Amino acid sequence: MVKAVVGANWGDEGKGKITDTLSKEADIIVRFQGGANAGHTIVNDYGKFALHTLPSGVFYGHTTSIIGNGVALNIPVLFKEIKDIVDRGVPMPKILVSDRAQIVMPYHILFDEYEEERLAGKSFGSTKSGIAPFYSDKYAKIGFQVAELYDEAGLKEKLERVIVQKNVLLEHLYHKPLLNVDELFNTLMDYKKMVDPYVCDTSAYLYKAIKEGKNILLEGQLGSLKDPDHGIYPMVTSSSTLAAYGAIGAGIPPYEINKIITVVKAYSSAVGAGAFVSEIFGNEADELRRRGGDGGEYGATTGRPRRMGWFDCVATKYGCRIQGTTDVAFTVLDVLGYLDEIPVCVGYEIDGEVTTDFPTTAKLEKAKPVLKTLKGWKTDIRGIKKYEDLPEKCREYIEFVEEQIGFPITMVSNGPGREDIIYR
Numbered sequence: 001m002v003k004a005v006v007g008a009n010w011g012d013e014g015k016g017k018i019t020d021t022l023s024k025e026a027d028i029i030v031r032f033q034g035g036a037n038a039g040h041t042i043v044n045d046y047g048k049f050a051l052h053t054l055p056s057g058v059f060y061g062h063t064t065s066i067i068g069n070g071v072a073l074n075i076p077v078l079f080k081e082i083k084d085i086v087d088r089g090v091p092m093p094k095i096l097v098s099d100r101a102q103i104v105m106p107y108h109i110l111f112d113e114y115e116e117e118r119l120a121g122k123s124f125g126s127t128k129s130g131i132a133p134f135y136s137d138k139y140a141k142i143g144f145q146v147a148e149l150y151d152e153a154g155l156k157e158k159l160e161r162v163i164v165q166k167n168v169l170l171e172h173l174y175h176k177p178l179l180n181v182d183e184l185f186n187t188l189m190d191y192k193k194m195v196d197p198y199v200c201d202t203s204a205y206l207y208k209a210i211k212e213g214k215n216i217l218l219e220g221q222l223g224s225l226k227d228p229d230h231g232i233y234p235m236v237t238s239s240s241t242l243a244a245y246g247a248i249g250a251g252i253p254p255y256e257i258n259k260i261i262t263v264v265k266a267y268s269s270a271v272g273a274g275a276f277v278s279e280i281f282g283n284e285a286d287e288l289r290r291r292g293g294d295g296g297e298y299g300a301t302t303g304r305p306r307r308m309g310w311f312d313c314v315a316t317k318y319g320c321r322i323q324g325t326t327d328v329a330f331t332v333l334d335v336l337g338y339l340d341e342i343p344v345c346v347g348y349e350i351d352g353e354v355t356t357d358f359p360t361t362a363k364l365e366k367a368k369p370v371l372k373t374l375k376g377w378k379t380d381i382r383g384i385k386k387y388e389d390l391p392e393k394c395r396e397y398i399e400f401v402e403e404q405i406g407f408p409i410t411m412v413s414n415g416p417g418r419e420d421i422i423y424r
Contacts, residue, residue: 003259004243007223008319010270013263014331016040019056027214029057032249033239034221035072037129043416058093069100070249075191098202099147108133114174135238149192203251218246224319235274262325266333268309275364278309278345312345313404318358329411339376345369382415
């Protein structure tokens with residue numbers, strides 16, 4: 001059984017917690033795209049963790065965690081992360097790294113910083129983790145796969161070729177110090193020492209595991225609206241955030257993915273630039289941000305305050321459709337308990353017409369939210385285990401959202417902990 005856990009919106013929907021919860025039943029958890037540019041915050045018996053590369057299932061002794069071929073692998077970041085969790089009392093997890101995963105090079109991070117600096121006010125709001133330069137090089141076929149670390153002569157020769165191109169940009173576009181082939185080669189040899197114990201053909205490993213009937217979770221990063229094809233281009237990430245890409249990024253057949261759990265937040269938040277129709281500002285936003293998430297709505301990687309908004313039915317319906325959702329996990333519902341009334345965005349007004357279909361970016365920039373107000377439940381719902389024990393107004397909110405988006409809400413998260421979950 002292969003399940004994918006993905007996000008419906010801008011990221012930050014609470015996928016880490018849902019993966020952590022579902023990992024109890026899983027044998028293998030696979031990260032299939034993205035890099036250390038976004039984080040998953042997880043609260044469990046060991047404490048509170050922000051993971052960036054490691055799959056969210058590393059806290060269970062019975063699981064194997066796989067870094068798939070679709071991941072932008074920042075080797076020192078991965079190893080710092082492993083060390084950090086082990087130092088905090090988590091047993092050493094079983095980790096496998098795809099020999100086809102590509103390596104985030106030190107210069108990818110530099111180029112990310114230099115480009116944001118050059119664009120200044122017109123920047124993409126990058127986390128400066130080297131993601132766009134990394135994927136650019138991957139598709140320009142000048143990236144480096146983990147497997148290439150094992151052919152030292154070939155590696156050195158390729159470095160010499162690639163560095164010529166990079167140094168032209170450094171000298172003439174960015175006016176920054178040039179790269180040195182020997183230094184880079186030595187760095188890559190250090191990386192090889194770090195990664196060597198974990199490298200294997202993860203696609204073959206997964207194929208065998210599927211044949212043996214193992215439970216596999218594919219863990220996505222960010223959400224539908226950050227997908228380079230289907231998101232709010234160009235304010236998107238550089239790898240596909242969709243469950244369909246899980247087959248490619250993990251190296252398994254697409255027909256093996258039989259459950260797609262799309263994580264949806266009970267209100268909206270976004271990090272970085274781009275259109276965000278249901279966005280709120282001022283005291284209203286500050287209050288929601290302060291109460292939101294676990295310890296407030298701040299980026300797990302950057303610490304940046306997230307932009308806040310009311311629940312957006314238009315974006316979420318689209319985000320769920322494009323993921324191929326079979327189940328919706330509805331998170332951080334407990335946060336809304338302070339509100340007398342809860343606005344929900346049910347449509348977009350664009351040039352005087354109201355639509356419930358999510359448009360392309362140019363039209364999205366002009367969209368104004370059409371809001372409907374629901375009554376709040378004004379109580380703390382943490383600790384409730386059964387759906388029917390939720391306050392009536394709270395159930396009405398869930399059922400209204402479910403009807404608007406057209407996909408079944410089968411899990412409701414009402415707190416940050418592993419056990420704070422209601423199954424419907």
